Amino acid sequence: MPRFEGKKILVTGGTSGIGLATAKRVSEEGALVAVTGRQQAGLDQAKEEIPGCLAIVNDAAEDNAADDLARLLKAEWGALDGAFLNAGIGTVRPLEEVSPDEFDRQFHVNVRGPLLQAKSLKPCMSENGSVVLNTTAARKVGFPGMAIYAPTKGALRTLTRILAADFAPLGVRVNAVAPGAIATPFFQNGGLSQEEIEAFGNPILEKVPLGRWGTPEEVASVVLFLLSEDSSYVTGSEYVVDGGFSEV
DSSP, X not given: OOTTTTOEEEETTTTSXXXXXXXXXXXXXXXXXXXXXXXXXXXXXXHHHSTTOEEEEOOTTSTTHHHHHHHHHHHHHSOEEEEXXXXXXXXXXXXXXXXXXXXXHHHIIIIIHHHHXXXXXXXXXXXXXXXXXXXXXXXXXXXXXXXXXXXXXHHHHHHHHHHHHHHGGGTOEEEEEEEOSBOSSHHHHTTOOHHHHHHHHHHHHHTOTTOSOBOHHHHHHHHHHHHSGGGTTOOSOEEEESTTTTTO
């Protein structure tokens, strides 16, 4: 029997990269899936790739986004068995270009967004459900240009532990996945040119023991483990998926 047969799973930021790969996998394993995104075009594409998915326009940076999302899911499904709080943004900028607006924008989406989503979704979660956050292996290494992004993910790692304690009385587990060098649109979305991506990414790749970029599907496999009952005695943990870069 598929691990997610009859389960209802939310994936925020589910229109590309790791989010889309995860949404497709849980759907293939029997789940009803809801994905969120900021652009209708991306949501339409997700609906084509994931038959029957619930595609929701939702921007984690907006004040009422989390409450709106919880109300919609409660009206559609009643309860939620799992949530991958994956939506996030990031830019690579020299320290000299760091600005208060950029600081606020990234912390709003990457930290405040998942925190408020967890708060709003908590009453919807089924007993023995699971919540997974998306941190990054970059928080464990000093990368030039990540003076905002990496600290947002460090905060999210701490939040994972706190939410695990908050959700434990409900029988709900909270964990995190920490991707490393994964072939996604992350850098393009952060405004880097192909030349800048190669200048930033190639030195990282040289330090990955497995010697290659990871795929969104490889991260999705770990997320599915954490969402499923296969990880029934795991909570508060962070699983690094980086080819050994930050661990070896």
